[in-house]
Amino acid sequence: MIKNEFSLINKIRGIIGEEKGNILLGPGDDAAVLKGSRGKNLLFTCDSLIENVHFSLNYTTPQDLGWKALAVNASDIAAMGGLPRYAIVSLILNKKINEDWVKKLYRGFNEFTKKYPVSLVGGNLSRSQSSIVIDIAMLGEVEQNRTIKRSTAKVGDLIVVTGTLGDSSSGMKILQKGGNNPFLSKKHLRPTPRFKEIRQITSKVKVNSLIDISDGLTQDLFHILEESRVSASLDISKIPLSHQLEKFAKEKAVNFALGGGEDYELLFTLSKKEAKKLPAKVNGTILTVVGEIIEGKPKIIADGKEIVPQGYDHFKR
């Protein structure tokens, strides 16, 4: 049995053979970076939604699933500073599923591709006797000088997040109990990838490092710290929480934000000088400074104490 997802991923990175050709960044970030043409890079990523791991059919419609499967991949592209362009889907279905369900899933894909600059260009259909899997692979593009990695945070950088955190995991909890909070549940079922926001930001401001918040604020911040070999101080009181989350979770609201996961907001770092150019909102989404990159080994200091990164690890459940 596997005990820790991230330690295994590090071991795997040691086994993968030498890279050939135009690979600017291999495994270990939100997407691989391949050299494209005319000053652009290609971004290549994949992410799966698995029944009873990432979703339950009890409260998820096929349209929601189609939307979300594309959204979580587009979020990985946003987390490199890019725009999503092409997607292919590998679908594993089982006997419970009928044609009508599949058509609705594709309507969900369609709602997403109509709204954003990405097209579904192919796929693959299999049947198994076990869980449904929707696995998307996505290609994006980004200018070479606007490609932003996890490994380039600098001491003295401010840590900024988009939107409010913790809504998705609280929304999931409500859905799992048979409830429905229109705001929080929708944040879980129909996340909005923040590529428009990061594109607007990087058109004016130099961002040093970037990741999307899919595993939880502390876990994803910790990925940046590990890759950049730096430490962070986090101001818990600054973490942006929605009124709806505070009303639902009261004093526990911040726990959903710290380790809940699946927000698909962005976390980025930039110098204090560049931070002065940041607006309060971009594309209607608030930007909040939640901490600072400091010298030291990868660790998070919150209100003076070191905190253990919490969040979603597939092999620790």
Next chain:
Amino acid sequence: MIKNEFSLINKIRGIIGEEKGNILLGPGDDAAVLKGSRGKNLLFTCDSLIENVHFSLNYTTPQDLGWKALAVNASDIAAMGGLPRYAIVSLILNKKINEDWVKKLYRGFNEFTKKYPVSLVGGNLSRSQSSIVIDIAMLGEVEQNRTIKRSTAKVGDLIVVTGTLGDSSSGMKILQKGGNNPFLSKKHLRPTPRFKEIRQITSKVKVNSLIDISDGLTQDLFHILEESRVSASLDISKIPLSHQLEKFAKEKAVNFALGGGEDYELLFTLSKKEAKKLPAKVNGTILTVVGEIIEGKPKIIADGKEIVPQGYDHFKR
């Protein structure tokens, strides 16, 4: 419940939204074709191996699985005339799997990437309580004028296949019964994608249509007939069979070839004039003319009678 995979795929193609940007070919072929730079196209495809659907851990080592997962995707790239370049892997594991198994899987990936011009550049790891899934997405490249589709077979074309057919499915049958035929079993566990062969062929000869034989000779030929709106006559006696298959299956050998699937050989069509330029072997792999494209609705005439395409359909088992 879904009755027919290919009819569902056709319905889905009707739902997928308008394509944007540089999409030269969307769903419906072995890979999507995207316009690249400097006269090249990008090929984008995905394919999954699912435990107890495509493989059994009873007779498949993790190294074999790693090899095969890349090989079947590289075969889709070959089936457009291209070379495989970059792959990402989405891995769904369960409690049965330990770190050692995953390392061996990656050694299998590595054996493949060392031998062929493709690199593993990223991936994603999830855990579920059900079957293991290894889903690969692959990018390939091909010159614009050497990109070959399923839909462009012409009446009068000869139908040619690479290698021998039926070995993989007979090898699987032997493995499932606890046996092991070194030649046939290896054809099942370690297929060789034929991109070197098709690259050599298209450097000298004009090929009109192309597909890989993953579902079985008749099923895959039928895909070409449907997309090209033509008919085919097949000469059963010409179908290339290995001595090992004939020895194992005797008079049933041809059935493995017609509908067995998973050979990952190529089937292509070309004019009789161009066919004169074909060598008997390319890269050590034999080439065999097995029939001809004729006028008419999509159907296969073998030895004067229409035969029903047989092969692997996920939703007909």
